[in-house]
Amino acid sequence: MASVTLESVRKVYAGNVEAVKGVSLDIADGSFCVLVGPSGCGKSTLLRMIAGLETITAGKIRIGDRIVNDIEPAERDIAMVFQNYALYPHMNVYDNMAYGLRNRGTPKPEIDKRVREAARILAIEPFLDRKPRQLSGGQRQRVAMGRAIVRKPQVFLFDEPLSNLDAKLRVQMRVEIKRLQRALGVTSVYVTHDQVEAMTLSDKLVVMNHGVIEQIGTPSDVYRRPQTRFVATFIGSPPMNIMEGIVEGPNLVSVGGSLLPVADMRADLKADTRIHVGIRPEDVRVVEDGGTAFRIDVDFIEELGATQLFHGKIAGDEFVLQAPTGLIAASARQLALTVDATNVHLFDRETGQRLGQVDP
Amino acid sequence: MQKRAVFGSRIVPYALLAPQLAITLVFFYWPASQAVWQSFHLEDAFGLSTEFVGFENYVHLFSQPEYYRAMWTTLVFSTAVTVLSLSVALYLAVMADKQLRAAATYKTLLMWPYAVAPAVAGVLWLFMFQPSLGLVARGLRLWGLDWNPLLNGTHAMTLVVLAATWKQISYNFLFFLAGLQAIPKSLIEASAIDGAGPTRRFWTIIFPLLSPTTFFLIVVNVVYVFFDTFGIIDAVTGGGPAKATETLVYKVYSDGRLGGDLGGSAAQSVILMFIVIALTAIQFRYIERKVTY
Numbered sequence: 093m094a095s096v097t098l099e100s101v102r103k104v105y106a107g108n109v110e111a112v113k114g115v116s117l118d119i120a121d122g123s124f125c126v127l128v129g130p131s132g133c134g135k136s137t138l139l140r141m142i143a144g145l146e147t148i149t150a151g152k153i154r155i156g157d158r159i160v161n162d163i164e165p166a167e168r169d170i171a172m173v174f175q176n177y178a179l180y181p182h183m184n185v186y187d188n189m190a191y192g193l194r195n196r197g198t199p200k201p202e203i204d205k206r207v208r209e210a211a212r213i214l215a216i217e218p219f220l221d222r223k224p225r226q227l228s229g230g231q232r233q234r235v236a237m238g239r240a241i242v243r244k245p246q247v248f249l250f251d252e253p254l255s256n257l258d259a260k261l262r263v264q265m266r267v268e269i270k271r272l273q274r275a276l277g278v279t280s281v282y283v284t285h286d287q288v289e290a291m292t293l294s295d296k297l298v299v300m301n302h303g304v305i306e307q308i309g310t311p312s313d314v315y316r317r318p319q320t321r322f323v324a325t326f327i328g329s330p331p332m333n334i335m336e337g338i339v340e341g342p343n344l345v346s347v348g349g350s351l352l353p354v355a356d357m358r359a360d361l362k363a364d365t366r367i368h369v370g371i372r373p374e375d376v377r378v379v380e381d382g383g384t385a386f387r388i389d390v391d392f393i394e395e396l397g398a399t400q401l402f403h404g405k406i407a408g409d410e411f412v413l414q415a416p417t418g419l420i421a422a423s424a425r426q427l428a429l430t431v432d433a434t435n436v437h438l439f440d441r442e443t444g445q446r447l448g449q450v451d452p
Numbered sequence: 453m454q455k456r457a458v459f460g461s462r463i464v465p466y467a468l469l470a471p472q473l474a475i476t477l478v479f480f481y482w483p484a485s486q487a488v489w490q491s492f493h494l495e496d497a498f499g500l501s502t503e504f505v506g507f508e509n510y511v512h513l514f515s516q517p518e519y520y521r522a523m524w525t526t527l528v529f530s531t532a533v534t535v536l537s538l539s540v541a542l543y544l545a546v547m548a549d550k551q552l553r554a555a556a557t558y559k560t561l562l563m564w565p566y567a568v569a570p571a572v573a574g575v576l577w578l579f580m581f582q583p584s585l586g587l588v589a590r591g592l593r594l595w596g597l598d599w600n601p602l603l604n605g606t607h608a609m610t611l612v613v614l615a616a617t618w619k620q621i622s623y624n625f626l627f628f629l630a631g632l633q634a635i636p637k638s639l640i641e642a643s644a645i646d647g648a649g650p651t652r653r654f655w656t657i658i659f660p661l662l663s664p665t666t667f668f669l670i671v672v673n674v675v676y677v678f679f680d681t682f683g684i685i686d687a688v689t690g691g692g693p694a695k696a697t698e699t700l701v702y703k704v705y706s707d708g709r710l711g712g713d714l715g716g717s718a719a720q721s722v723i724l725m726f727i728v729i730a731l732t733a734i735q736f737r738y739i740e741r742k743v744t745y
């Protein structure tokens with residue numbers, strides 16, 4: 093196994109498209125790192141540079157202690173699972189999995205052993221003689237996984253491997269990938285635009301936007317202490333509410349005339365500074381109309397089954413509240429809300445950076 | 453579910469089909485049936501009398517050594533042209549595929565030969581290889597090769613093969629290029645990660661994935677060489693020297709038109725017709741089955 097290290101990696105495509113703008117990242121040996129971000133943010137490009145499928149414009153990529161910038165994909169000891177699986181359509185499942193081993197001159201009995209072992213782990217033994225087109229989406233996905241694991245590589249690379257599956261299968265395969273990675277202990281880099289997938293799979297979550305890293309951290313880190321407004325609204329569903337606010341004093345802001353205490357607030361913020369205040373839909377509680385409560389006018393309610401979303405407005409800003417179904421009367425027109433000081437996030441209006449204490 | 457168009461009237465579909473049917477009848481079935489009829493008759497040289505002779509024309513045909521020779525010539529000719537034009541086209545297509553996105557001009561340039569009429573292509577090559585004046589022929593002579601397609605049968609065959617190949621390359625190229633571009637990039641990338649070098653990648657991934665295209669082109673090229681190269685042969689060698697380049701199709705023409713043996717020529721046409729039908733049948737069978745991977 094091996095760690096993966098990126099040092100100020102850049103990618104400029106022909107036509108001066110800068111897809112990756114100086115990314116540095118340490119991925120520990122055996123860990124599961126997920127790159128998440130909206131479509132076009134450069135995550136596939138980054139992954140493909142690690143794979144060796146794209147040249148590296150600037151910076152260094154290390155796998156283990158080797159700098160791999162000028163090393164061919166085949167020599168990097170990685171395996172990749174593609175979004176469309178990229179199974180060889182003219183080969184059966186067995187040959188698809190054996191192909192990489194044969195190219196490397198692995199002895200036949202060893203190939204057979206490894207392919208059958210992988211097929212057993214992935215429960216695709218009955219399909220070894222089938223062509224890819226005779227398989228369902230989920231089965232193809234497994235074959236693609238199988239092709240990666242038979243090689244026993246140093247690193248697994250995944251580029252949105254579940255996005256062609258239906259929702260139910262996606263959840264199921266997500267769990268399987270996680271389990272498999274745990275069992276094999278192979279360093280994995282996984283690209284997705286789906287924040288739920290990202291949260292559930294990762295040991296280390298990397299949020300990207302416009303070719304730069306917005307935040308690196310554990311999923312709960314990123315969720316609980318988003319370092320930028322982009323991360324705050326990208327991670328979590330429904331997304332964090334962002335409202336206009338004003339600094340009233342140390343650890344105190346106001347939103348729409350209501351005062352909100354804030355636990356994590358930079359000490360040097362001057363009173364009357366305009367800021368963005370972020371509150372997650374699930375972090376607010378309904379209270380009897382009281383002192384520090386702020387109010388929203390309810391426009392409509394979305395039913396999610398276990399929970400309900402109350403859509404409303406607070407001083408002109410959209411606000412969504414998530415509450416267990418039945419907790420709040422569906423007839424409510426106006427709600428008085430309160431939020432813990434620890435659940436209020438402040439962001440710079442211009443840069444979007446978190447305005448929190450540097451060391452929490 | 454099958455897709456079916458629904459027409460209000462029973463006549464409309466027939467009316468829509470009629471022009472196509474009429475053309476097929478007039479330009480294919482009518483001459484074809486004429487040929488079949490003629491092949492069972494013997495006509496005198498002036499076309500004044502005809503006489504029913506049964507299979508005599510056919511029997512006569514198969515007793516001629518020239519006919520077997522024309523068959524052999526056709527076989528050599530079609531194999532050479534097909535193999536040569538397919539491999540050159542595939543090579544060019546692979547090269548072009550690498551460069552492609554930038555260069556639609558390549559495609560246009562490589563397409564030009566196909567737009568040239570067979571006889572013109574033939575004349576072009578004839579000029580280049582004309583023993584005393586031709587540019588290439590002079591070059592060859594400088595290299596010590598006594599080039600003379602007008603006397604040497606092998607040289608003549610080489611020349612028609614080259615001319616026919618040249619003309620067919622562009623057609624094959626376009627199909628190969630389309631086939632190559634239809635191969636998902638991720639397959640090539642997957643095989644690169646799987647440790648296959650460029651050559652191995654070509655033979656284990658790209659070539660097998662092109663097999664439907666290749667097969668289709670083999671049939672098309674064989675049909676082309678069998679029937680469409682008449683113009684080239686006529687312009688370049690006229691079937692000579694000493695019938696060294698007389699293919700089956702050319703023999704139909706030379707026996708019927710030049711030799712005046714209409715019955716024998718018709719019998720040859722009928723045999724050729726069966727060959728086309730067989731080739732087409734093979735193609736349909738295969739395209740439906742084996743070739744879909």
Ligand SMILES: Nc1ncnc2c1ncn2[C@@H]1O[C@H](COP(=O)(O)OP(=O)(O)O)[C@@H](O)[C@H]1O
Pocket residue numbers: 105106109110111129130131132133134135136137138
């Ligand atoms: N081969 C390429 N040539 C030029 N631009 C590209 C190429 N591949 C990707 N890009 C551009 O680079 C940016 C990042 O793309 P990509 O890494 O595929 O994003 P993601 O995987 O996050 O959706 C996009 O703006 C995309 O248009």
Ligand SMILES: [Mg+2]
Pocket residue numbers: 135136137
């Ligand atoms: Mg992508």
